[in-house]
Amino acid sequence: MTEKITPEEIQKIISSVPLLSASANQLLQATTDPDHDLMQIVNVVKTDATLTARVLKVVNSAAFGLINEITSLDRAISYLGERLVVGIAIGDCAAQLFDKELKGYEGEHGALWRHDLRTAIASREVVTQSNSTINPDLAFTAGLLHDIGKALISDYLQGTASDVLQKIENNEFSDYLAAEEELIGFDHPRAGYELALVWKLPEPIAEVIRFHHTPAEASEEFRELVYAVHLGDNIAMMGGCGTGADSMQYMLDTNYTQYVDLHPNALANIMLVVNEDYEKLERSFSEAGE
Amino acid sequence: MGQIILGVGDYGASNQSGEEVKTFALGSCVSVVFLDPKTRTIGMVHVALPESSINKAKSAEKPGYFADTGIPALLAQMAKFGCNPKGKGMVVKLCGGANVMDTNDTFQIGKRNALSIKKILWKYGMGAVAEDLGGNFSRTVSVSVDTGEIILSSPGRPNWKL
């Protein structure tokens, strides 16, 4: 028998999660600002010794195969690009969430981080290959955070997975989202959104977290971005990289065509690029991990 | 027990008793399994996309990635174990090819993978005796040399056989 999560309880869960570091917060704000430049990113990283060390470790990891070691932060950041730097910052301070074993979804250890990383890459690639005006760095970062709510509610879903799958099959639940809501009173996008408010995440990212399975409900201003991550999420799951029993058990909103202009052949191309990039990035992050 | 683990676009074969060939988390990808009773050899290719024409460089580097180059590559590999290079006498099984919950066909790479594989098998005069395709869930697949049996697993579901 599952317990419902009350609004007070979700706040209690969130209060046990460490806040984002000041530098991660500043990086997220910068990424969201359409007028920022790379110098701003460099200046934020400089103020954070731990982050600086991590960035240098990642750029010099074997996965990138650099012949000469990069020792200057400026060069490291321009080589890795903004999104990876932001990704390293978030990955480090939210490690407790990303690394959480999602028992409620019967996910393997590390599944959330891998799914989020893959969604980040896929969302970026959707934006790039559809000639969108959305900043690919923003799509990446939003993709990285989209499922963070699963780490908050997973424990409450323990022991439900096989029953949920059965009920989706019998059309008693329309999809996994409906099951979460019905069983514990909170689905993972809404739980994640509560966290986004506490963390004071930039609005477009909070919006992605809240509506990534129901992009039509996002505010018009951010809807294109939300659709891009919606597709990125589905592409990640199609690549066999979900978070457990819920993988591929969400509705795809086929109205995405109104917001994302994907050529019929683009999907196969995107999947190819995502696979290759993912293997490389996953390796560089884990090699650089302590 | 020895294991040959295949990543996306990899293929492999074995005739070693006690060994198994395994691939993790097929979403829309399809695993094509060949069993050759005569030489007691098993083979598998983890196909990600239906056609190599979208990226020739990739198919040269990793033929297993695509249905149209992956099947010939696996047959050539199995020929090294003494199997018929055209696949004569082999038993074929297919697994994977899942789809997201989608009401139109744009995102049905899983379905397109399966179709493309069947078309190529047909050219060789081969057909699958068993398949576990489609649905909205990912599959981990392993085949054992000794039994030729395929064990499938997916989070939240009991394991099953093919």
Ligand SMILES: [Fe+2]
């Ligand atoms: Fe989600």
Ligand SMILES: [Fe+2]
């Ligand atoms: Fe997701």
